[in-house]
Amino acid sequence: MSGKTAIKHNMTLDERVTYLKEKAREARLHVLDMVYTAQSGHIGGSFSVAEIMAALYFDILRIDPKRPEWPERDRFILSKGHVCPILYACLGMRGYFPIETLKTLRQFGSILQGHPVIKTPGVDMSTGSLGMGFGIAAGMALNAKLLGARHTVYALLGDGECNEGMVWEVCQTAAKYKLNNLVAIVDRNGMQNDGFSDEIMPIDPLDKRFEAFNWRVITVDGHNLHEVIPAIEDARDCQDGPCCVLALTTKGKGVSFMENTQHWHGKAPTKDQYEQAIEELSRS
Amino acid sequence: MDAFALKKAKVPTRLACAERMKEYGDIDSDFVVFDNDIGYSTYSYLFGDRFPARYFNLGIAEVGTMATAAGMSAEGRVSVVCGYGVFLTMRAIEAVRSFVCYPNLNVKIMSSHGGVTAAIDGVTHQATEDISAMITLPNMKVLVPSDPVSAARCFETAVKTPGPVFVRLMRDPLFDLYSDSDQFPLGGSKQIRSGDDVTIVTYGDIVFQTIEAAEILARQGVESEVIDAYSLKPYDKEAILKSVSKTGCLVVAENHQARNGFAYELSNLLLKETPVPFENLGFQDTFAESGDYPSLLKKYGLSAEHIAKAALDVVGRRR
Numbered sequence: 001m002s003g004k005t006a007i008k009h010n011m012t013l014d015e016r017v018t019y020l021k022e023k024a025r026e027a028r029l030h031v032l033d034m035v036y037t038a039q040s041g042h043i044g045g046s047f048s049v050a051e052i053m054a055a056l057y058f059d060i061l062r063i064d065p066k067r068p069e070w071p072e073r074d075r076f077i078l079s080k081g082h083v084c085p086i087l088y089a090c091l092g093m094r095g096y097f098p099i100e101t102l103k104t105l106r107q108f109g110s111i112l113q114g115h116p117v118i119k120t121p122g123v124d125m126s127t128g129s130l131g132m133g134f135g136i137a138a139g140m141a142l143n144a145k146l147l148g149a150r151h152t153v154y155a156l157l158g159d160g161e162c163n164e165g166m167v168w169e170v171c172q173t174a175a176k177y178k179l180n181n182l183v184a185i186v187d188r189n190g191m192q193n194d195g196f197s198d199e200i201m202p203i204d205p206l207d208k209r210f211e212a213f214n215w216r217v218i219t220v221d222g223h224n225l226h227e228v229i230p231a232i233e234d235a236r237d238c239q240d241g242p243c244c245v246l247a248l249t250t251k252g253k254g255v256s257f258m259e260n261t262q263h264w265h266g267k268a269p270t271k272d273q274y275e276q277a278i279e280e281l282s283r284s
Numbered sequence: 285m286d287a288f289a290l291k292k293a294k295v296p297t298r299l300a301c302a303e304r305m306k307e308y309g310d311i312d313s314d315f316v317v318f319d320n321d322i323g324y325s326t327y328s329y330l331f332g333d334r335f336p337a338r339y340f341n342l343g344i345a346e347v348g349t350m351a352t353a354a355g356m357s358a359e360g361r362v363s364v365v366c367g368y369g370v371f372l373t374m375r376a377i378e379a380v381r382s383f384v385c386y387p388n389l390n391v392k393i394m395s396s397h398g399g400v401t402a403a404i405d406g407v408t409h410q411a412t413e414d415i416s417a418m419i420t421l422p423n424m425k426v427l428v429p430s431d432p433v434s435a436a437r438c439f440e441t442a443v444k445t446p447g448p449v450f451v452r453l454m455r456d457p458l459f460d461l462y463s464d465s466d467q468f469p470l471g472g473s474k475q476i477r478s479g480d481d482v483t484i485v486t487y488g489d490i491v492f493q494t495i496e497a498a499e500i501l502a503r504q505g506v507e508s509e510v511i512d513a514y515s516l517k518p519y520d521k522e523a524i525l526k527s528v529s530k531t532g533c534l535v536v537a538e539n540h541q542a543r544n545g546f547a548y549e550l551s552n553l554l555l556k557e558t559p560v561p562f563e564n565l566g567f568q569d570t571f572a573e574s575g576d577y578p579s580l581l582k583k584y585g586l587s588a589e590h591i592a593k594a595a596l597d598v599v600g601r602r603r
Contacts, residue, residue: 128382135347139363
């Protein structure tokens with residue numbers, strides 16, 4: 001097996017957690033820089049998935065930055081495409097493109113578009129319209145089944161995204177075809193663009209909803225890597241059918257004034273806010 | 285050519301296309317087919333029965349299906365999505381736009397019940413804005429066969445053409461027009477009658493109304509050149525301009541909204557290249573209704589008589 005993950009294979013869970021915590025912190029700093037430079041982008045939802053993304057890109061995903069098109073690689077679909085700053089940060093840190101590229105986010109001529117596009121090295125498919133990426137992931141998983149391929153397709157969804165009717169169309173499809181090579185990770189940060197999801201459109205019990213569609217559900221603290229890593233691996237190894245990791249998270253996690261407020265869904269920080277955020281992330 | 289001399293087609297274009305798709309499944313073992321619980325109407329079940337592992341009926345869920353097909357094709361595979369035009373081009377249009385056309389993927393849309401050929405089903409099942417939507421999307425190619433032979437050929441053209449392709453099909457059988465040796469490459473057209481007095485461009489089912497209109501006109505001493513523009517995007521600009529440069533006037537007739545359809549495309553071309561008297565026939569900012577197909581064409585201005593009248597009008601306006 002050629003170098004697929006960033007970690008060493010003999011690490012204990014504790015060592016992996018320590019390593020990935022640092023990667024999540026670095027990724028958050030990159031996100032902050034990118035959005036501050038662009039003065040546009042989605043910090044809150046990027047921060048809520050930082051540990052999940054670190055676990056995927058620096059540990060679990062079988063990928064090779066030198067061969068972005070490697071057919072046997074795992075696929076990752078960022079269905080909540082607006083949080084692409086964290087995806088780009090991970091791709092840059094893994095070496096899919098020079099790390100300096102991150103500063104060009106959303107700018108004219110940049111390979112880092114406002115929402116992910118398939119042309120960017122490491123991006124498996126364009127996303128950004130909520131719900132669509134999940135369907136795309138199901139199509140990729142179906143294709144893998146047809147080929148008899150053994151890779152896994154991961155889709156990362158937001159909880160607000162689950163308002164979309166098509167999410168449940170895709171759940172039906174995945175259950176019908178017993179797509180045990182499809183893993184959905186839902187970022188349950190409890191917030192969406194306009195406010196708390198319980199107020200905008202209540203979706204609980206989200207775990208029961210997925211279960212009712214014949215999915216297996218594993219609920220975890222999405223910031224606790226001791227829970228996140230085994231849960232995603234468990235979902236990956238689940239043989240019976242599709243599996244969902246329901247990650248309970250905090251929007252804006254890591255910067256005190258950004259946590260749990262909708263104001264940091266899609267806002268760029270001022271200079272003062274940027275400096276304070278750097279300070280908080282640097283000592284975390 | 286007299287419309288009444290044409291042989292009544294045994295099968296509708298939707299079935300001819302599906303039969304070819306089934307046969308083609310043996311030739312090309314890669315492509316897959318999706319449907320939305322109307323497999324017995326699109327006849328995609330023919331493919332499904334023969335190739336069950338390559339056939340995905342995802343239930344009544346057009347948006348999820350289009351995204352799933354996009355995912356399949358993002359992996360390099362050709363996906364064919366079968367369904368009714370109004371659902372595929374309206375309900376699922378965002379998936380078509382952003383995740384099929386934008387990444388330029390190999391998704392082929394076999395779209396039945398185009399125009400009011402689904403006459404008796406009523407407005408909810410009539411796709412009268414589909415062409416407008418599909419020709420507007422970057423990277424999308426659009427084909428509209430008129431008879432069983434062209435439908436089978438257009439299926440092949442769609443599968444062999446890289447990127448997204450939309451094929452508009454009909455619910456009911458009309459006439460046989462083409463022979464097995466006829467080819468239907470992307471960007472082509474068929475001149476099915478030549479004449480010096482007026483050019484009439486049409487496609488799909490209205491080809492047959494136009495053939496009849498040409499007979500009406502001939503009896504009045506007006507010779508029309510009838511072009512079946514089966515490839516709407518890209519279209520055969522050269523053939524159309526050549527004909528118009530000869531006749532000096534153009535009528536476009538289509539089973540579609542008069543606004544923003546293929547006629548608007550050609551009116552734009554004429555304005556830029558060679559402004560000539562022009563008329564277009566289609567639904568005049570209105571929906572149709574349930575009823576038999578000939579009655580709808582008469583009521584909404586798409587019958588042979590309407591086309592002949594429009595042709596006389598542009599001939600009269602030509603200086």
